[in-house]
Amino acid sequence: MASTTSPGTRPPGGADLGRPFRWLWASAAASNAGDGITRTLLPLLVVAHHPDPAAVAGLTAVNMLPWLLFALPAGVLVDRADRRLVVLGSNAVRAAALAGAVLVLAQDRPLALLYALAFVLGIAETLADTAAPAMLPRLVGERQLERANGRLSAAQIVLGDMAGPPLAGLLAGLAAAAALAVGGGLYALAALLLLGLAPLPRAAGTPRPVRGGGVLTDIREGVGFVLRHRVLRRTLAASGLYGLVFSATFSMLVLLSDRTLGLSGTGYGLLLAAGSVGAVVGSWLAPRAADRLPAVRLARWSLVASGLAYAALGAAPGPVLAALILAANGVFMMGWNIPVVSLRQRLTPEDLQGRVMSVARLCSWGSMPLGALLGGLLAELLSVRAVFVVCGAVLAVGALLLLAPLRDGDRVTPIDQRPTDQSPTDLPDKG
Structure with missing residues (x-):
């Protein structure tokens, strides 16, 4: 049975997560770098040939649309299929799409084609980002x-948010085709690295579900x-609220930086870098911190502190304090x-991991478009600073209303049935 050990008895900080996790981490790192390049490059291509704010906004909408259309079906696919193959195939599709774009966009860059590329990349991202976290409980101990x-989060931030965008700008300055090729190469590398991870066996004692119904x-x-x-x-309700607040404030951060x-x-780039x-x-x-505190308590007070930080950002008198x-x-x-996220993985049965992650x-993500509209409306009615204070x-x-009723004892239930002599880090490996 999965362990229900108290928070203070987790493995020490230097505990090895095992070779299967290292394969997944390496693949995720490569795809994160590809994300950072493509998310920066596509808007640059649109602006260079279609300098219309509506065209740029349309690109973002098309790229995010798969999360609204396919998130729940993606969860079903992830639970029915080999999750490793879902991530591998998604990266292969992204690599092929960018390779094709190198050839097609060499002569011309029609807006419809850029939108189609963004949509395909968005579908692949929806599948990969649903399947990868659903794999994790089978790769490491609870x-x-x-x-x-x-x-995994550190790799995403460093490579996707910090290294990828400036690299995309540098490559785009040389040749857009080079930037597309590098992004495609990183996705291809991410797919290849997953070949080092053997197919994941089902948890011992967990019967394969009978699919009597449809999607x-x-x-x-x-x-x-x-x-x-x-x-x-x-x-999940708190996650939706956070997505709303994050989108409302982030959409106004550039105005806070410039006008206020x-x-x-x-300077705006340095503010983003500080975050x-x-x-x-x-x-x-x-x-x-999770080694010493129950997950519910840590999550609750971190979310409250984040709200207070947003409010303080709206009242910050200068850029140095704002960066801090x-x-x-x-x-x-x-x-x-x-x-x-760890709590969600821990509380979800093996055969529902993909669907719970998709929900x-x-x-x-579904609350973010509404949050952006809300931020703009509040800025018009009140002020840019007020967006941060009110949303924070x-x-x-x-966070207090939603999470205060939860108790530390609600933290853990078994995710599946495993024999006590089998560690998840002993899964087969092709390394």
């Missing part, structure tokens, strides 16, 4: 989930599991995200 999620039946089963589970239901703090484009640095630090601190607040908020974001993504206060109060 008590190591926070540490594994922290390392809608499976979706209802996954959504119903979440709605019936008190901890999942409340933490008086920063140049470089990323804080998130990297948080990805290191959060698993260590953003760095602190990066730590708080990881203090929420890592334990709550979680739909809650958090709403997040802090909402």
Whole structure:
């Protein structure tokens, strides 16, 4: 049976997560770098040939649309198929799409083709980002989930948010085809690295579910599991609130930087970098805090602290303090995200991992377009600073209302039945 050991008895910080996890981490690192390049490059290509704000906004909408259309069906596929092959195939599709774009876009860059590329990449991302976290409970021990999620988050931030965008800008300055080729090569590398990870066996003692219904039946089963589970239901509601607040404030951050703090484009980039640095630090601190605190308590107070940080950012008198607040908020974001994702993985049965992850993504990502509209409306009615103060206060109060009823004892239930002599880190490996 999966361990239900108390928080203070997790493995020490230097515990090895095993070779299967290292294969997954290496693959995720390569795909994160590819994400950073393509997400930066595609808007640059649109702006260079179609300098219309509506065209740029349309690209973002098309890229995010698969999360609204396919998140729940993606969860069904992830639970029915080999999750390793889903991630591998998604990376292979992205590599092929970018390779084809190198050839097709060499002569011309029609807007429809750029939109089609963004849509295909969005579908592949929806599948890969649903399947990868669903794989994790089979790769590492239950008590190591926070540490594994922290390392994956650090790779995403460093390579996807910090290294990828400037590299894309540099490559785009040389040749757009080179940037597309590098992005495609990174996705191809991510697919190849997953070949080092052997097919994942089902957890011992867990029967393969009988699929008597269709996709809608499976979706209802996954959504119903979440709605019936008190901890999942409340933490997913909090995730939706956080997505709303994050999108509302992030959409106005450039205006706060320019009009209120008086920063140049470089200064705005440094503000974003400060938040990323804080998130990297948080990805290191959060698993260590989880060694000493129950996940529910750590997540709750991290989310409250994040709300207070947003409110303080709106009141910051100068850029230096604003950068420090953003760095602190990066730590708080990881203090929420890592334990709550780990908790979600821990509470979900093996055969529902994909569907629960897809519902979680739909809650958090689905609220973001509404959050962006809300941020713009509040800025028009009140002020840019007020967006941060109001949204931060709403997040802090909402986190208390949603998560205070949860108790530390709600933290853990077995994720599956495993024989006591089998460690998840002993899964077969082709390394």
